[in-house]
Amino acid sequence: MRSRVPWLLVVPAVLGMAFLVLPLAGLLVRAPWSTLPQRLSEPQVLEALRLSLVTASVATAVCLVLGVPLAWLLARTDFPGRRLLRALVTVPLVLPPVVGGVALLLVLGRRGLVGQWLESAFGFSLPFTTAGVVVAEAFVAMPFLVIAVEGALRAADVRYEEAAATLGASRFTVFRRVTLPLVAPGVLAGAVLCWARALGEFGATITFAGNFPGRTQTMPLAVYLALETEPEAAIVLSLVLLAVSVLILVALRDRWVGAAA
Amino acid sequence: MLKRLSLVAAITSVFVLAACGSSSAVPAETELTVFAAASLTGTFTELGKQFEAAHPGTKVTFNFGSSATLAQQITQGAPADVFAAASPATMKTVADAGLAGTQTVFVKNKLEIAVPPDNPAKVENLKDLTDPKVKVALCAAQVPCGAAAVRALGAAGIEVTPVTLEQDVKATLTKVELGEVDAALVYRTDVIASAGKVSGIPFPEADQAVNDYPIATLKDASPLAQQFVDLVLSPQGEDVLTKAGFEAP
Incomplete structure (x- = not known):
């Protein structure tokens, strides 16, 4: 009995896999393979790819610096309104990214609540800059990191931290020497999710940072505009983005698994 | 159990009523x-x-x-x-x-220069858009309003370096409405539809880029x-x- 395959699980699982994989197969089938090398050597493609990789990585770094402490605050401390704060942190998950972009403009734009002050004090405004791309991506991607790290923190055994504390370690030392190594896999998983989300970010980026080749035009933006006139070019660009991200994720995974073993 | 049954009955009757309503009120739509x-x-x-x-x-x-x-x-x-x-x-x-x-x-449809109502960069004509201090938004050349902008600027013999090439004309207009750019080239119809949130400035070269x-x-x-x-x-x-x-x- 035990070894029999439960069809109730296998059938939906296979359907689910087909649902996720078939569109990808569609891209591969329709890709204009003969013109692929020529399209790949176009400087605009490489520029957009470089910009995508740089901004997604910087955005992930920003998310790590701000998001891990935020996750710790949500998981390890108790203060009034903590549950509300936790719900608010996940807002970018449900907010349509285009609306997120408009919200960022209303706060950080040239006439925004904070942005107008930035403009008058430093003569600096975020929209239409590469820094603006990083801000938009970090805004959309950070909840993925916070949720992953918070989950890891809640699952971690608090007794190790308590033992360290009874031995005289300060709260920050406990965080740095005990908590962080304990939840490292969760942090890495969160960072990967965060990076992938930032890499594919479209709506908030084009709304907040605009679209200008070499400065704010990331791969998803290039794909969208190529779709208007040259669907084949859009397929090529999508495949490039897919291939590069899969390569990087596989390479990183091997390294982590190797380090852990 | 009884409660659940009555709930099911209520939901069913709503559907039945809705079905009746749509079939009797609008015959053969x-x-x-x-x-x-x-x-x-x-x-x-x-x-x-x-x-x-x-x-x-x-x-x-x-x-x-x-x-x-x-x-x-x-x-x-x-x-x-x-x-x-x-x-x-x-x-x-x-x-x-x-x-x-x-x-x-x-x-x-013709292009116009759209500026915020207070026109912070004092834009008066197409030439003013070449000033590097003026932030300009254009539509990307892949979409019709961007193609028209390229033709109009070409006809005027003017080169403009925009801060952004937007994906459609509404997105371009939004950047002006929010005051993030000082000027943009959009359709006259969009300026009128914005109902005062942007002001339009017609320019003669638009005649060479009619859509x-x-x-x-x-x-x-x-x-x-x-x-x-x-x-x-x-x-x-x-x-x-x-x-x-x-x-x-």
């Missing part, structure tokens, strides 16, 4: 599906209402979007009776696939399709369109 450029949203919605009033029992459904996207949806088999495009190029995509009937240009809007019935369209096209081409239709800032062809 015919539907007409119109794919139209995003810039036609206001005017075509109004014309759709007029059409429904003149043809009781008919429901006009619109799919508004970027003309290029709509053209692709049609060639991929989306069910549509009428296509109204913002450029002859996008209509050509559909015609080349053998899906479009006779094409007629029904309106023209023609073609309309056509599509293959296997409902017989009502031609009547809808006739309404758009009628004086009544022209009245609605010119009020919104379009020009008669």
Whole structure:
């Protein structure tokens, strides 16, 4: 009995896999393979790819610096309104990214609540800059990191931290020497999710940072505009983005698994 | 258990009632599906209402979007009776696939310089856009409003370095409305539709970058399709369109 395959699980699982994989197969089938090398050597493609990789990585770094402490605050401390704060942190998950972009403009734009002050004090405004791309991506991607790290923190055994504390370690030392190594896999998983989300970010980026080749035009933006006139070019660009991200994720995974073993 | 049963009964009766309602109130409703450029949203919605009033029992459904996207949806088999495009190029995509009937240009649309109402950069003409201190938004060259902008700037012999190339004309307009840019090139109809949130400055070179809007019935369209096209081409239709800032062809 035990070894029999439960069809109730296998059938939906296979359907689910087909649902996720078939569109990808569609891209591969329709890709204009003969013109692929020529399209790949176009400087605009490489520029957009470089910009995508740089901004997604910087955005992930920003998310790590701000998001891990935020996750710790949500998981390890108790203060009034903590549950509300936790719900608010996940807002970018449900907010349509285009609306997120408009919200960022209303706060950080040239006439925004904070942005107008930035403009008058430093003569600096975020929209239409590469820094603006990083801000938009970090805004959309950070909840993925916070949720992953918070989950890891809640699952971690608090007794190790308590033992360290009874031995005289300060709260920050406990965080740095005990908590962080304990939840490292969760942090890495969160960072990967965060990076992938930032890499594919479209709506908030084009709304907040605009679209200008070499400065704010990331791969998803290039794909969208190529779709208007040259669907084949859009397929090529999508495949490039897919291939590069899969390569990087596989390479990183091997390294982590190797380090852990 | 009883509670749950009564809930099920209540839900069922709602569905039954709804089904009865729809079948008795509107007998044999015919539907007409119109794919139209995003810039036609206001005017075509109004014309759709007029059409429904003149043809009781008919429901006009619109799919508004970027003309290029709509053209692709049609060639991929989306069910549509009428296509109204913002450029002859996008209509050509559909015609080349053998899906479009006779094409007629029904309106023209011209570019204007859109500036925030307080015009912070004191933009007065197209030349002012070349000032590096003036932040300019243009549509990307891949979409009709961007192609028109390229033609207009070319006709004027002016080179503008925009801070952004937006994905459609509404996004370009939003950047002006929020004051993030000092000026943008958008259609006259968009300036009028913004109802005072931006001011428009006409410029002479716009005459060399006029966008023609073609309309056509599509293959296997409902017989009502031609009547809808006739309404758009009628004086009544022209009245609605010119009020919104379009020009008669």
